[in-house]
Amino acid sequence: MRKRWSKQHILDAAVELLSGSEGYDSFSMRKLAAELGTDSSSLYRHFRNRAELMLAIVDHVLVQAMHGYRREGPWRARLLDLTLRSWDAYAALPQLAKDTSHYPGSGPGSQLVIEETLQALSDAGVPEERIPEWYHRLVTLAVSLISAHAAGQASGPTERKRRMENFRLITLGADPADHPALAHYGRRIEPIGFTRESFLATMELVLDAVPARQDPLSHRTAASG
Template identity: 80%
Template sequence: MNLLSGSAGDEVFSMRKLAGELGADSSSLYRHFRNRTELMLAIVDHVLVQAMHDYRRQGSWRARLVDLALRSWDAYAALPQLAKDASHYPGSGPGSQLVIEETLQALGDAGVPEELIPEWYHRLMTLSVSLIAAHAARQTSGPAEQQRRLETFRVITVGADPEEYPALAHYSRHIKPTGFTRASFLATIELVLDAVPARQETSGTQ
């Protein structure tokens, strides 16, 4: 479905355009969903249901949190147009409930103090959603826009005055514009997990 998976230049998602992709009239969608928001909530949750279909609560608390994060990344990486919008829609169904439940369970099994579990859940979710959305925005930008972004970045880095910005001038040819790959997403998640106030070991099943 192009309106969900889309690449650069895809049109903005709408009930009318989705109906066209399905070969139906938009009125048929309104028989099931009152508005675009309801439809988007259902689609976002369906993506999470599919991402979690073979999930098993096994392994260390840390391995489980990494697994949950990567499942979300992989699901939305395949649907960048949807991922750009997904951060605006709260969890609303069984897929969302399962992700939340398993995140809270893993933090509890880590030995995080009970009063801190909601805070750490929020940190992990905010980080994951933000990085996934940022990646999606980059994926769906056109080649011309990406090239302009790269050229602008090169101007302010390679052209930096070494007297005023010595560190920037030194590393200018080795740094790139912000953007995330699956590997860098995982590395960022791992850094946050290092800070989780866990009281349990990460090896074996907790």
């Protein structure tokens, strides 16, 4: 008798499959069903199509990322915690993360992230009429950086090496007469890409500009461990 899998089990299996070597580009309802030892009809009882499944996976990843989160500490520390939880959650799923902007979450994980971001901005003393604006800025930046990093990681070592070679050719081969600054700094600049540390530093810069009325108790200490 064919086993009927729960929605939770299907999502867990989907994340496992997406973290494998073949990744997102070859991901399909058929392959997921085969991984579960069933057929696609079992999945369609829970998800109407692949797009709906992807929405649920994105939200499922956020639910896992928010496990153990507490609304404690300064607003700035909480916002950094929220963004780093998302970064870490998608670090193991670059093929999915590079397309997260195509699949905005639509479930409890997304609701929790949005709620806690708005609450932190409110606790910071941001004027009420400006909270939606700053929510949008923070989330747009975080998703963009996570997606950009994931796209680079998902391209594979050969493609990354080729891009690095092209970048070095451009920077080290600059004519000082035409591009004096590039020639001067060329050996010290890196191609576009983000590590966890540079992601954190970028988010810190944006948080410096938040029109907060309440100072965090410990400035620039969140998530440093």
